[in-house]
Amino acid sequence: MAPVTTGPIDVEALRKDFPLLSRTVHDRPVVYLDSAATSLQPRSVLAAMDHYYETTHANVHRGVYATAEEATRLYELARRAAGRFVGAPDPDHEVVFTKNATEALNLVAHSWGRTNLKTGDVVLLTEMEHHANIVPWLMLAEERGIELRYLPVGDDGRLDLTDLDRLLDGVKLVGVSAMSNVLGTINPLADIAVAAHERGALVVADGAQSVPHLPVDVRSLGVDFLAFSGHKMMGPTGIGVLWGRAELLDAMPPFLGGGGMILDVRTDRFVPADVPHRFEAGTPPIAEAVGLTAAVEYLEQVGMERIRAHESALTGYALDAIASRLGGDCRVFGPTSVDGRGGVLSLAYRDVHAHDLAQVLDQYGVCVRAGHHCAKPLMRRLGVSATARASIGPYNDEGDIDTLIEGLAEAGRLFG
Amino acid sequence: MAPVTTGPIDVEALRKDFPLLSRTVHDRPVVYLDSAATSLQPRSVLAAMDHYYETTHANVHRGVYATAEEATRLYELARRAAGRFVGAPDPDHEVVFTKNATEALNLVAHSWGRTNLKTGDVVLLTEMEHHANIVPWLMLAEERGIELRYLPVGDDGRLDLTDLDRLLDGVKLVGVSAMSNVLGTINPLADIAVAAHERGALVVADGAQSVPHLPVDVRSLGVDFLAFSGHKMMGPTGIGVLWGRAELLDAMPPFLGGGGMILDVRTDRFVPADVPHRFEAGTPPIAEAVGLTAAVEYLEQVGMERIRAHESALTGYALDAIASRLGGDCRVFGPTSVDGRGGVLSLAYRDVHAHDLAQVLDQYGVCVRAGHHCAKPLMRRLGVSATARASIGPYNDEGDIDTLIEGLAEAGRLFG
């Protein structure tokens, strides 16, 4: 990695940290434009996990021997790293490790939701939520008869807050994505949190897309829960994070039952452990937590401000280049300027189907996603069944965007 | 690893595959006797995951580009490997990946349990269950008013089946550990399954301890569900497996909600996907699945029959050596012969507390666990609050047992 840590990212140097970028497919170098689905991992993350397995692996929280103590320490340090990364005031009591962001959101729905929501209560979501922040609430709605409401998405790809106040009526919880995985829209969480809190509602933020790409601080956002995933922020698969305000987590009943989450078990009852262990049943993702620490350290070293600046500039380049080189043939969904917008570019090219676009792009080594991006309600709102989505990470450069555009043009020729 | 695949394991050669065994603590080589808590990983498992991250990493089931397709293939191959390893007739439709065995058991309790159990129904567990197979049922009991009953453990450390028939009255589900993580007892699952099925009850087997150490075949066991964990079978942390009979899984509602587990999502309802995807919400443990495949391949190459033979012989050596060298000072819980017994040795040494034993052993580099081993009801049954537990893996040898005994004797001197 570039030793320079101010000014713009030295992308060329940084790319060397990501082994996958030196791979070729179909005789072309990989152009990885799918970071919104999952990011690549730098060598340091893999090295940290290998080192852990090779020198320290042991189950945590239950052993007095040296490696078990060390494994426990590493696991708990990961909690601090994850908390620190999002500005958590007290990570030891606020950070719960899950298997992914989805489980983190399910945990809130299951544990907080079942305790605090009753028939007729309202959960306010947005039309741009990922299924991970819709389906758990739909399941609860089915079970409990709660009402789901949706903040609409305007034609500019931003949340339409005009009716926020009216929509908040009767709402106990607002579930909102910090950044859309389809439109790139960065939502005004702080404003929404203020409005929600005024009405006595809590806010659960889906940070799966924002945490890897923006500086995030739970205190300044003022949200009550934040969910995110390791694998989208250069960490390993198999680990997610739920941050929650300590007093809320403290009052919540357990979610999954098993070892590690109890104080006592008798044949007819059990006493749950304190937070965060109460929510971490069974052997946790230990090596993954070690990898997550390394990922956080990597991101911190590059610097989230610089990552945001780089990705923002590249998004601007992409928006311009697509407009000037492909003109009206290519439509980009979501905000048209980089203000309040991350590097997620959902595309439609003429009437070539997204699946076919992605297939042609694959021949150029370009990795983009085609489909509904787990946001079917938003797809319906946009009036499409699928988009091709190119999404940017710190390791992308203008050459990647150029190849993307080259591939799109070829798809145009092929489908003429 | 030893290229020889018949006859006894060449432990010396095999140990070279496990980097952690070349580590020293307190200036002594590590003597790893905690495989029941988590196993060590061979180099091939780490290499497989590294290779995946370095060449193939992509999110699964949603991409048409080359690496996404390859990642999906690797993930689905892991399903086949995991299924094949336990004799599943149709892994593609019977193997669900979870984060650990605990989540797998919670999945059964939550999804099958909530659908099929009503007030007054009985779930029959055993006194030797791990908390992972108790607490989910206690949670359901609290919520649903079902009754929990326990098959008793006899003084010989084996299940007492005398009253099985009477205890099965009104039972809808039997939850039983295939092998105790405290006593090493290998339970007669096939017999229990026959009796349960005669009474119309299903059997969920906790295979967390059996799958890594014995040849396991779900067809000959005749159980309906089997849960196990990657990290106890030389695989990575962060992945577990639920095997279930296809027709049972097919009829079960989803557990966690989110991406990947749906066919369609609207603002007011969703349509769940088919099994196994229905139960795999969010980004799954992809690299961990790749690691699990490598672990299964490693175990298959060594051979589960040979592993069982090796561990059985070593358990016999340990039982004899402890008796002859430490005499009445050291008590080993559980069956006194190696028949129907795995390599888990729960110890009491004079009146030295388990915690202190483990602490002294640590100075000898010996890794053993001290505590209730997530089996508090069994601890109460045994009349102890904690035991020191040494547990054997394929990489252990007689020297490890000798060091264990040396350390125990030293604890005796110290606490005189």
Next chain:
Amino acid sequence: MSDLEDLYREIILDHYRSPRNRGELPSPPAHRVEGFNPLCGDEVVVTMVVEDDRLADIKIGGTGCSISQSSASLMSGAVKGKTLPEVRELVRTFKSMMSIHEASLEGEVPDELLNPAELGELAALQGVVKFPVRIKCATLSWNALVQGLEELAQATP
């Protein structure tokens, strides 16, 4: 021939641009089945009329990628007017061409295992097997057809 050209053969692009038997038959009397691929959002609506053990008419609706739509169009042409046993045989042949990959997650893709002549124009879809993700696109309409035939068989005892 590159893989891409093998996938997007001229016949496929032609059926995609000018789908045959496009539309919906009024149902009833026609039987209507929807097929849906959750991964890419492709949808296909198959309406069919069976008379005297023969697939008398079939029309295709829905939207999706070139593979799903051309496969549906090709299918409609191939099965229309055929007797039900002939249709079933064709489905079997087509599916076995497509399932080459599904059966071989482990890797070995046989180069050639069917006589393309048996399949006529449908053989154009053979390039799909090299793109496992797209097999679901190609088989979408076929699965809907099979489902429809089964439903009809159950309705008439």
Next chain:
Amino acid sequence: MSDLEDLYREIILDHYRSPRNRGELPSPPAHRVEGFNPLCGDEVVVTMVVEDDRLADIKIGGTGCSISQSSASLMSGAVKGKTLPEVRELVRTFKSMMSIHEASLEGEVPDELLNPAELGELAALQGVVKFPVRIKCATLSWNALVQGLEELAQATP
């Protein structure tokens, strides 16, 4: 001195073998608190009598490892008969010795930060801080004591 000898100092083993103030005071009138370490199953029962702002009597019950039991025994000797402010001060000093590690998950364990003289015999427990897992054993009875004092303070307004 090896870490192990530092942990199991003679004073600790002595208190473990011959615990002081062992037993339970009848409650009521004594106040009774149970402490419990879920990780190792250690249990401690603290019964105490407070009179005139003074910890007039204390007894210790329960079972557990040498560290939890000796710490409880040492504690009982150190606090018995002391005024409540003195007890609280001692708790603070002891806990700060113990939490050295908790505060330093990141690594830097200060070599010496308290004057062991202030702690008397309790200083024998200083070796525990090198064994983070055992800190919970050492603090078990102290946490029960603190809980008991808080409960009593709330009961008498």
